[in-house]
Each structure stands twice: as C-alpha cells, then as structure tokens.
Amino acid sequence: MNAMMRRVVIGTAAVSMALSVAACGKAGSSSSDSSSSSNKSIGLLLPDSVTARYEKFDKPYFEAKVNALCSDCTVQYANAGADAAKQAQQVSTMITKGVKVIVISAQDSAAIKSSIQSAVNKGIKVVAYDRLAQGPVSAYVSFDNVKVGELQGQALLTALGSKATTKSKIVMIDGDSADPNAAQFKAGAHKALDGKVNIAYEQSGLWKDTIAAQKMSAAITQLGAKNIAGVYSANDGMAGGIATALKGAGISGIPLTGQDAELAGIQRIVAGTQSSTVYKAYKPEADTAAELAVNLLNGKSNSSLTTTTLTSGSGDKVPSALLTPVSVTKANIADTVVKDKLWTVPEICTAAYAKACTAAGLK
Incomplete structure (x- = not known):
C-alpha cells in the first residue's frame, strides 16, 4: 500500500470511529440529559x-x-x-x-x-x-385537610356512641408539626371533638409508629388504663404503634382512628383493633x-x-x-378501598384475618 492510499484508509477509519463514538454517546445518554x-x-x-x-x-x-x-x-x-x-x-x-x-x-x-x-x-x-x-x-394539590381531621373526630365520636361525654378521656396523637397538614388535621379533629369529650392527653407522634407507641404508653401511665375511652391517631402508621401499646397494656375495645387507608390499617379495622381510617x-x-x-x-x-x-x-x-376525603369503617371497606381497587379482598383477608373478614362480609 502506497503512502497516499495509507492516508486515505487511516482518514476514513478515523471518521468512522468518530461517528461510532458519537452514536454510542447519544445512545448512552441518561434520561436526565436527554x-x-x-x-x-x-x-x-x-x-x-x-x-x-x-x-x-x-x-x-x-x-x-x-x-x-x-x-x-x-x-x-x-x-x-x-x-x-x-x-x-x-x-x-x-x-x-x-x-x-x-x-x-x-x-x-x-x-x-x-x-x-x-x-x-x-x-x-x-x-x-x-x-x-x-x-x-405555582400550584398545590391535596385534600381538604381540615375536613380529614373532622372526619377522624366524627368517626371517633360515632364509635364511642353513648360514651361520648365531656367526662370521657381521649388521647390525641398528632402528626409532625413540620408538616403543615398535621396542624390542619389537628384543627379539624378539635373542631369535631372539643366540648363533646375530654382531651386528656395530646402529643405529637412525629408520624412515627415507635414515637406514637411511646406517647401512648406515657398517656396510659398518666391517665390509667381503665380511664381511656378512645384514641385519636392522625394516621395509620402511628395507629399501628398505638395499637401495640394498647394491647401491651391490656386495653381493648376502644376506638382508634387513623388516616391513609394503609393495608395494615384496613386489616386492623377488620380485626377490630382500629375503628376507622380516612381514605384519600x-x-x-x-x-x-x-x-x-x-x-x-x-x-x-x-x-x-x-x-x-x-x-x-x-x-x-x-x-x-x-x-374530597372519605371516612372508612368496617361497614364501607367494600364500597371504598376495595371498589377503587386500592386493596383487593385477598390482600386484606390473609389467613390471619380470614375469620374476621367473613364476619365483616368481605368475600
């Protein structure tokens, strides 16, 4: 091969390699770059x-x-x-x-x-x-959070029934104050509960089940296990910790609210260890x-x-x-979270909840 032909071949190869590298670079770009x-x-x-x-x-x-x-x-x-x-x-x-x-x-x-x-x-x-x-x-989307709190408070009163008196001691475990929604949930709940029951203990659970359980245990120590008529929990996650604390103290059969319609919360409602949640x-x-x-x-x-x-x-x-949020109790699980396919009956009604599901009419 003479010198001129060698230069042509090398030049062609260089162009080809450059195009190949450019093509690979484009194909390998991240979604953020493109x-x-x-x-x-x-x-x-x-x-x-x-x-x-x-x-x-x-x-x-x-x-x-x-x-x-x-x-x-x-x-x-x-x-x-x-x-x-x-x-x-x-x-x-x-x-x-x-x-x-x-x-x-x-x-x-x-x-x-x-x-x-x-x-x-x-x-x-x-x-x-x-x-x-x-x-x-520029814009905000959420639910009517004061209404969420009102629904929670009203559900607690409904579950209390005739026990909803100004002497009935209620424990309130609120959300994290760093979350502006927590203040709105709290305001709505107080709107529903104030003057109808006695808010005897109120603390923030910081949206954490472990903290909520600690606060609930402190409330039991302060008020006495037999003197607590019901518990307001701002969400289902904290309600899980509260339910554990209540069980540990031998407390059962009292209303416990929640929010978010989490699977564990729905299962507790079926089992009777939580009385309501709010479905958003x-x-x-x-x-x-x-x-x-x-x-x-x-x-x-x-x-x-x-x-x-x-x-x-x-x-x-x-x-x-x-x-618009919706209150969920055992009576309307099928017409809310199941109907909307948030959770299926098989997801809710595992072996541990099969008997309770049958009693609740979930099939």
Whole structure:
C-alpha cells in the first residue's frame, strides 16, 4: 500500500470511529440529559418511604399520568427518606439536571422554602404535592385537610356512641408539626371533638409508629388504663404503634382512628383493633399533580384545576386543587378501598384475618 492510499484508509477509519463514538454517546445518554435538552423533564420529590403510599401508589400513578399526557416527557424521582436536609440537596440536584418543573411533597414545609426559591430563580416551576410547602409555589394539590381531621373526630365520636361525654378521656396523637397538614388535621379533629369529650392527653407522634407507641404508653401511665375511652391517631402508621401499646397494656375495645387507608390499617379495622381510617384516593391526587406539572411545563393555564386559593406558611397565595376525603369503617371497606381497587379482598383477608373478614362480609 502506497503512502497516499495509507492516508486515505487511516482518514476514513478515523471518521468512522468518530461517528461510532458519537452514536454510542447519544445512545448512552441518561434520561436526565436527554430530557434536559428537550425541556421535557419533571422532578418528583416525595418525603419518605416509611409511609406505604408514596412508593406503592403516588410515584407510579404520577409517572403513568405524565406519560399519558406527554409521551416525550421524563420523570426524575427522589425520596427524602424523612430527611429534610436530604430533600434540600435533592432539589439542588434537580436544578443541576435541568428539570423544568418540580413536584414536591415537603418533608419540612418551612425548611424547604429557600430551596424552592432557588429553583424558581432558575426558572423552574414548583408544584406542592399533598403538603403545602412554603415559598413561591405555582400550584398545590391535596385534600381538604381540615375536613380529614373532622372526619377522624366524627368517626371517633360515632364509635364511642353513648360514651361520648365531656367526662370521657381521649388521647390525641398528632402528626409532625413540620408538616403543615398535621396542624390542619389537628384543627379539624378539635373542631369535631372539643366540648363533646375530654382531651386528656395530646402529643405529637412525629408520624412515627415507635414515637406514637411511646406517647401512648406515657398517656396510659398518666391517665390509667381503665380511664381511656378512645384514641385519636392522625394516621395509620402511628395507629399501628398505638395499637401495640394498647394491647401491651391490656386495653381493648376502644376506638382508634387513623388516616391513609394503609393495608395494615384496613386489616386492623377488620380485626377490630382500629375503628376507622380516612381514605384519600391517591390516583386522583397523583393524576392532578401530573396534569398541573405538564400544563406548567407547556405554559398552559391550570385555572380549571386550581379552583381555590390557600395561603402558605410563608404568606404566599397558592392556586390550589383540593380533593374530597372519605371516612372508612368496617361497614364501607367494600364500597371504598376495595371498589377503587386500592386493596383487593385477598390482600386484606390473609389467613390471619380470614375469620374476621367473613364476619365483616368481605368475600
């Protein structure tokens, strides 16, 4: 091969290799890189993995709805693991990735304010999901949280029946004050309970079953096992810890509320160790959040979805979409969570609950 031909062959090979490398680089790009360049990336930040709903329902429902509304959109997901500092870092990561909209359920609504401001400063729109975060939020979707508390309180009164008197001692285990919803649940519950029963002990369980169990044990020590007529628990996770503490103290047959319609909570209702929960249908909430996010990404109005306005802890007026919660007792499990396919009868009625399910008419 002469020198000229050698140069042609080498040059051709070099061009071929360059094209091959470029093609491989494109195929190997991450979804965040490609979505950033196409301006179709949405960040989803959820607060913890202890609460069953977020990983099992909210995340997949949200992703499915985004894909249905926007076939070339991608969702970047992160879970804070109940760590507010970690969630702040996750917002920074989303900014770096170039997402155009962030949907966030704040682990700490006040602490996340500066992170949200940073995102907005970069031109990113923020949707508050389930919990109203502080800062310049473009939209908020959740349930009527005061109504949730009212439903919980009323369910407790209904379960107490004739024992619902001003002398009846009630224990209240509230949620984490870092979550703005907790204050609304508490306000709604007090609206229903105040003047009708005696709130003899009230503490925060921080949304943790272990802390709730400790608080319940302290209440039993303070009030006496025989003097507690019922227990308000702000959610099902804490109700699990409370139920364990009640059983350990030999207390049974008293009302215990909850929230979120978690499988364990529904099973306790069937078994009679929890009297009620509040069902907040996850799919409509996640679907609405996805629609809000896609509209913001595409510069469309959300006025048909955000039919009310709420004021956050930072004083920001936030266009809001509020959905309707439903109280669940043994009597309407079939017509609520089973009908909506949140849980199936076989999932609820495992061997340990088979007899109780039969008695409750779940087949």
